[in-house]
Every structure is written in C-alpha cells, then in structure tokens.
Amino acid sequence: MADPIPPAGHGVDPDEVARFAGLAHQWWDEDGPMAPLHRLNPLRTSWALEQARRWLTDRAHEPTKPLDGLLAADVGCGGGLFAEALAKAGATVTGIDPAEASLAVARSHAHAMGLTIAYRSAGVDEIAREGAAFDLVAAMEVVEHVADIDAFVQDLAGLVRPGGGLLLSTLNRTARSYALAIVGAEYVLRWLPRGTHNWRRFPKPSELAASLRRAGLAPVASTGVAYMPTTGAFRPTRDMSVNYMMFAVRPAP
DSSP: OOSSSOOSTTBBBBHHHHHHHTGGGGGTTTTTTHHHHHHHHHHHHHHHHHHIIIIOOOSSSSSTTTTOOEEEEETOOSSHHHHHHHHHHOOOOEEEOSSSHHHHHHHHHHTHHHTTEEOOOOOHHHHTTTOEEEEEEEEEEEGGGOOHHHHHHHHHHTEEEEEEEEEEEOOOSSHHHHIIIIIIIIISOSOOOSOOOOOGGGOHHHHHHHHHHHHTEEEEEEEEEEEEEEEEEEEESSSSSEEEEEEEEOOOO
C-alpha cells in the first residue's frame, strides 16, 4: 500500500506531516490551533520584505510592490498563510507541502482571495531535481518538525538560486522555550494541541547557522521574536531564546 502522505524530502518526519494534515480544515480559523501563526504572520512578513529589500533586490526603479519580479517558494506552506502574504507583496509564489489536505484548503482560499499561487504536493528534493530555482525560499515554523535538520537545509538550499536567499523561522532549544512554547502554549494557554512540538528538535541559532554554512549559504541576518500579551501581537527583539528568524544568502558568482 502506498504511503498516505508523500515524502517531503530528506529529514522530514512523516508523523509530523500527518499531524498537520489532520488540522488542515482549521488553517484559516484565526481562533483555532493555527492562531499563533496568524498572530506571527504580520511580523514574519514585514521582516521577510525587509530582508528581501536589503539582500535580494538591485533595481533601477522602486517596484510597485516589494517583491515584484521575484520567484518565491514557501516550503511547508500548509494552508497558505505565508504564501498568500508573499503573493500580495508581488512575488510569483510556489507553495510546497506534502499534505494534500492542507493544499486543498490553500488552493480554495487563494482562489477566494483572487490570488494566483502554484501549490504542489512534492518533496523539496524532487522540486530541486527538476531544476527549479527561486529568488526567495521560506520555511516558516517547519525546521523544528524535521528529523534531520542538516539534510532538510541541504534540500532547501538546493532551491536557492545564486544571489537568492533562504528565510527560516523556528524555536530555540532553551529552558525558556520549553516553558513558554511547550508548557505555556500547549498545556496552559492551549494555543496548540498537546504534542505539537518536540523540544529536542528545536535548533539553537548556532546550530542552524552551521547547517546553513554547510549547505553553501551565508547567514546574514537574524532576529528574536517576542510575544506581547497586552496586544496579542509579536515584535522583533534581540532576545532569541524562544522564537527567532534567520536569513541566509547564496553568494552570486
């Protein structure tokens, strides 16, 4: 019998894929289990646009939209939250996810919003073998769910064209992240279903940066992400002990 969930590339845990496939119908419920991602999306979008302007765009004129003319891939796109943000910023977007149930939701929502996004149920390594290359590759809140980060980052790097960039967001492996992201978010506040995260898989920034360098990319920017209880929003911070984002570029020849 064929696997119900297609492989997502080297290092990806099929149990994690199945877990998120089971939540597919709740991707766009802002009060459901994806609520933290909805709250995170404005910050991760603004930071992505800032890095793209700084590292990826060298244009004679200011584009109408920040990502006009850029090809972007959102790996582990789920229901399309971040893919839609990239498309609204002007990028030509491909969303990649092994869970077809999530992609069905993503396609339906993009159509309702009048957005053209190519969604594919395929492994990252499979897309790379096809010769696809992107100006911007993103894997948001994905790295902490894979079994082999080095292998997964190598696959992601294979999609980044020379001069392009890779954007990652994840959680740090610290006592504070265990208290807030697992005990707090899953057991106390119940923002997420219990068992969503495995703390042992959270990569430290130094470990993630080393993986990026081994994959031929140069880390050039990072920021911590802090939750503000008074507003329910997230803001950038120098403190990377819980959530953080990292941007790396593939040097042009």
